[in-house]
Amino acid sequence: MRLELKNISKSFQQKPVLSSVNLQLNENQVISVLGKSGSGKTSLLKIIAGLEKPDSGDVFLNQKSILNKKVNQRQIVYLFQEALLFPHLNVFDNIAFGLQAQKVEATEIESRVKAILKEIALSDHSSKFPLQLSGGEKQRVAFARAIIIEPQVLLLDEPFGALDVETRENMQKLFLKLIKQYGISALFVTHDLKEALMIGDQIAKIDHGHLRTYQNKKDFIQDEKSGVKEEIDFWTKIQEFE
Amino acid sequence: MNLKFTYTKLLRVIFLMLILLPTLAGFTYALLYSFGLTGLLSEGFTLKHWTETLSDFYAWKSIGFSLMIAMISVFISFWISLFLVLKLTKDFQKKWFHRLIFVPLCFPATVMALYVLQTFSKSGFFSRISYQLGFIDQIESFPELTNDAYGIGIMLTSVLMVFPFFTIYIKNIFDAEKLNEYQQLSQSLGASSLQTFWKISLPILWRKSKLTLMLYIIFVMGSYEVPLLLGRQNPQMITPRIVDKAQRFNLQDIPQAYAMALMYLGVVLILILVTSASFVQFFKRKSDA
Numbered sequence: 001m002r003l004e005l006k007n008i009s010k011s012f013q014q015k016p017v018l019s020s021v022n023l024q025l026n027e028n029q030v031i032s033v034l035g036k037s038g039s040g041k042t043s044l045l046k047i048i049a050g051l052e053k054p055d056s057g058d059v060f061l062n063q064k065s066i067l068n069k070k071v072n073q074r075q076i077v078y079l080f081q082e083a084l085l086f087p088h089l090n091v092f093d094n095i096a097f098g099l100q101a102q103k104v105e106a107t108e109i110e111s112r113v114k115a116i117l118k119e120i121a122l123s124d125h126s127s128k129f130p131l132q133l134s135g136g137e138k139q140r141v142a143f144a145r146a147i148i149i150e151p152q153v154l155l156l157d158e159p160f161g162a163l164d165v166e167t168r169e170n171m172q173k174l175f176l177k178l179i180k181q182y183g184i185s186a187l188f189v190t191h192d193l194k195e196a197l198m199i200g201d202q203i204a205k206i207d208h209g210h211l212r213t214y215q216n217k218k219d220f221i222q223d224e225k226s227g228v229k230e231e232i233d234f235w236t237k238i239q240e241f242e
Numbered sequence: 243m244n245l246k247f248t249y250t251k252l253l254r255v256i257f258l259m260l261i262l263l264p265t266l267a268g269f270t271y272a273l274l275y276s277f278g279l280t281g282l283l284s285e286g287f288t289l290k291h292w293t294e295t296l297s298d299f300y301a302w303k304s305i306g307f308s309l310m311i312a313m314i315s316v317f318i319s320f321w322i323s324l325f326l327v328l329k330l331t332k333d334f335q336k337k338w339f340h341r342l343i344f345v346p347l348c349f350p351a352t353v354m355a356l357y358v359l360q361t362f363s364k365s366g367f368f369s370r371i372s373y374q375l376g377f378i379d380q381i382e383s384f385p386e387l388t389n390d391a392y393g394i395g396i397m398l399t400s401v402l403m404v405f406p407f408f409t410i411y412i413k414n415i416f417d418a419e420k421l422n423e424y425q426q427l428s429q430s431l432g433a434s435s436l437q438t439f440w441k442i443s444l445p446i447l448w449r450k451s452k453l454t455l456m457l458y459i460i461f462v463m464g465s466y467e468v469p470l471l472l473g474r475q476n477p478q479m480i481t482p483r484i485v486d487k488a489q490r491f492n493l494q495d496i497p498q499a500y501a502m503a504l505m506y507l508g509v510v511l512i513l514i515l516v517t518s519a520s521f522v523q524f525f526k527r528k529s530d531a
């Protein structure tokens with residue numbers, strides 16, 4: 001097992017945000033975490049990344065507790081909703097950042113960055129600065145920057161939320177391709193049902209700080225509380241209306 | 243539509259007049275004065291005043307001294323402010339704490355200078371306390387912190403006046419530029435706190451604040467009341483030196499005062515051009531390394 005959460009609880013100003021959350025993420029697995037705004041999704045990811053401390057519970061990576069490890073020593077990359085490319089660095093340097101921080105040799109950095117730039121179809125943009133890129137291009141660079149360091153776990157906090165439908169679909173495909181290619185385990189947070197079903201090998205749903213993980217997608221679809229039924233009803237009604 | 247267009251045009255003209263007219267008028271007048279083309283004792287075009295000013299060692303020394311004081315003051319203020327913002331992030335979320343930093347900004351430069359004089363001079367508060375506590379044998383043994391040769395008193399006052407503004411300014415940049423998120427992301431990508439500071443926080447902060455820092459260097463460099471109260475005749479900061487020259491009984495010195503003021507202006511302009519280009523290169527090299 002790659003990542004395990006045991007009884008994670010967190011409150012802000014005595015208001016519980018996460019209540020005894022348990023989760024298991026296997027190697028090369030992607031779990032989609034569905035939840036509305038304020039359901040505790042971001043807090044959950046930040047606790048795993050080490051950006052916030054839980055009130056109780058523990059986080060295990062490869063069977064070892066990482067609760068007291070610093071953010072930069074966890075080998076867990078947290079991707080924000082926004083691409084957050086470093087504005088003073090060009091595309092190449094943005095992608096190379098993590099490798100440079102790990103003091104990887106310059107020649108190796110160059111070959112790895114060039115290879116991933118090819119994967120994300122941005123080879124011609126390596127010397128461009130973030131301001132010169134579109135929203136989709138920025139997200140591709142953000143992805144490449146995270147994946148190139150081959151983290152143990154990748155945490156994605158609604159990364160495609162701000163993209164248009166077409167770019168979003170392209171990004172979802174690219175994400176699935178790269179995540180399998182690099183063999184990375186990931187927690188993918190979204191509020192979009194279709195996206196969750198498309199991306200995740202397994203689905204989890206968070207509601208008012210309570211996390212429920214479904215055994216498989218079929219269980220999730222059959223659960224009346226999952227929201228799938230409402231979605232199907234909606235599209236059926238639309239078709240009838242037409 | 244036409245009315246709106248005329249109104250906007252008029253506003254632009256007023257804006258340009260307010261910005262350019264006094265500056266250009268002052269500049270032209272100073273230029274004419276320094277070449278002997280105007281003024282009470284004008285004798286027609288001459289390079290005499292410029293030759294004397296450019297070869298005046300003390301004029302250059304004043305410019306150098308002013309620049310040194312301004313750069314050190316702004317440098318210290320910047321780092322104090324940055325340290326406060328980084329270390330007291332949570333405190334700044336409290337309203338009362340955030341408002342407290344505005345208090346020193348209410349003090350006029352003269353009041354702050356007098357406060358520093360009363361507190362840090364040889365006969366001031368700290369000197370007397372040190373004497374009473376037995377740290378020094380006599381009051382005169384207290385180190386020279388005001389009216390001193392290194393401009394410590396001037397720098398102290400400048401720092402006290404500038405750092406609260408920088409703190410507010412840097413805090414605003416942190417919030418507006420999402421610097422906390424950039425820092426978290428950088429560490430999540432494996433960078434240490436130190437790497438994050440040098441490669442991410444500081445370059446982003448510098449990009450946003452370099453112009454303001456430069457303006458404050460110019461502002462401190464041109465201060466008058468503070469060096470007048472806390473400075474010396476030698477070395478003397480440039481503004482009191484220019485005023486000294488302009489207000490002397492010898493009217494022949496006035497053109498030299500104007501020449502000196504223009505020389506100072508030229509140095510400031512060169513400074514802006516050179517530093518803005520070189521610092522960008524510095525950070526680029528640092529992030530490449």
